[in-house]
Amino acid sequence: MKYYSTNGKAPYASLKEAVTRSLAPDGGLYVPEQIKNVPDSFTENIQDMTFQEIALEVAKTFFGDDIPETDLKGIIYDTLSFDCPIVKVSDNIWSLELYHGPTLAFKDVGARFMARMLAYFTKQETGTINVLVATSGDTGSAVANGFLGIDGIHVYVLYPKDKVSKIQESQFTTLGNNITALEIDGTFDDCQALVKKAFSDTGLNATMRLTSANSINVARFLPQSFYYFYAYAQMKRLGMADNLVISVPSGNFGNITAGLYAWQMGLPIERFIAANNANDIFYHYLRTGTYEPRQSIQTIANAMDVGNPSNFARILSLFHNSHENIIKAIDGNAYQDNSISQAISKCYKDSHYILDPHGACAWLALTDGLQNGEHGIFLETAHPAKFKDIVEDAIGTALTIPKRLEEFINGKKLSIPMTNRYEDFKKYLISQQNNAGRKE
Numbered sequence: 001m002k003y004y005s006t007n008g009k010a011p012y013a014s015l016k017e018a019v020t021r022s023l024a025p026d027g028g029l030y031v032p033e034q035i036k037n038v039p040d041s042f043t044e045n046i047q048d049m050t051f052q053e054i055a056l057e058v059a060k061t062f063f064g065d066d067i068p069e070t071d072l073k074g075i076i077y078d079t080l081s082f083d084c085p086i087v088k089v090s091d092n093i094w095s096l097e098l099y100h101g102p103t104l105a106f107k108d109v110g111a112r113f114m115a116r117m118l119a120y121f122t123k124q125e126t127g128t129i130n131v132l133v134a135t136s137g138d139t140g141s142a143v144a145n146g147f148l149g150i151d152g153i154h155v156y157v158l159y160p161k162d163k164v165s166k167i168q169e170s171q172f173t174t175l176g177n178n179i180t181a182l183e184i185d186g187t188f189d190d191c192q193a194l195v196k197k198a199f200s201d202t203g204l205n206a207t208m209r210l211t212s213a214n215s216i217n218v219a220r221f222l223p224q225s226f227y228y229f230y231a232y233a234q235m236k237r238l239g240m241a242d243n244l245v246i247s248v249p250s251g252n253f254g255n256i257t258a259g260l261y262a263w264q265m266g267l268p269i270e271r272f273i274a275a276n277n278a279n280d281i282f283y284h285y286l287r288t289g290t291y292e293p294r295q296s297i298q299t300i301a302n303a304m305d306v307g308n309p310s311n312f313a314r315i316l317s318l319f320h321n322s323h324e325n326i327i328k329a330i331d332g333n334a335y336q337d338n339s340i341s342q343a344i345s346k347c348y349k350d351s352h353y354i355l356d357p358h359g360a361c362a363w364l365a366l367t368d369g370l371q372n373g374e375h376g377i378f379l380e381t382a383h384p385a386k387f388k389d390i391v392e393d394a395i396g397t398a399l400t401i402p403k404r405l406e407e408f409i410n411g412k413k414l415s416i417p418m419t420n421r422y423e424d425f426k427k428y429l430i431s432q433q434n435n436a437g438r439k440e
């Protein structure tokens, strides 16, 4: 399968090229040339299949021409080492819990898959592949843990000093091994600028192999379609799979776009709801047809604080730029912080279910938008304990911290302090490269 760029000015790429480059040379996002339908027999028998079996079938429609089935199976079974269960919350409302992976957030699925696919495509090459990633919190932990212990790949996570929560920080600064955390004296934008500059530095790229692992990479984005099929399978087992509405807490819109791909492949979903926090650029687009990116605003659902969602380009390409078709498939809503806190409180009071701030947005949009006769699923994208203070304030009781999170929190911080000057960053990278070279 070939991949084209949403900007339409770059040559078609192979899967390997799309995965190792992330971004197309014209600055666009890679999109698969075609979206094949899954066989009818697949959706008919899906309730009898395991998560891994379902994922393999879905993966074969995208990656089957490029990766032999046994290798693809290895990547998938290794990636999906945890479950994504459906949990009933109230009448007609279910939570798809995507937080049972190593960093307790849904980004684990895409990050683990991408790490394994990148390793697969580069295993014949000599020398280390260096993954650079800038993070404002959650991406860093998912990517670092996704790549942890993968041979031939070293990850550098750049994060702004004092600007990510202690829990988030602990998830990528305590790992060691092939993961290096760089604590930048600056903002998230500075971190991103450093990474961007490194990628465009031809001298540096001639010395070391650099790649990114951001959420626009096709190997991070497409695997997210797996759990939409799995959610459907679980609803079918319950006899509740008709008139399904799925509500997705959205920031960069990778997650919901993967759902839309699943739907295009033949997954019987009635419609989607895109839930926004105060960064309501997409909601505004749904209502007006005008897309107006803005500076992001900080909210309590901070992984959704995105002012110019990258995957909007993929949604446009999927619907051939038709606002009319987009609003037929996707509904939306947006919520301020106080509504999000109240939602956490109300859902706990009414249903004894604890939401995290992101899931809370999706739950709210679902309860506001669900119509008679519809069955609703919202995506619970992070474990509530990752946002302990906000959630405890809202529900008025202490949370139990999962063991995995506890281990991160008690781990030793290993990050390396650094200025926000590019010369310092570059010098450091080259020195690491030289050290690595000497060891070999």
Ligand SMILES: *Cc1c(COP(=O)(O)O)cnc(C)c1O
Pocket (backbone or CB within 6 Å): 105, 106, 107, 138, 215, 249, 250, 251, 252, 253, 254, 255, 256, 303, 304, 358, 359, 381, 382
């Ligand atoms: C990243 C993230 C989101 C937003 O997902 P997108 O794919 O960027 O729309 C929602 N919730 C959590 C917890 C996240 O980490």
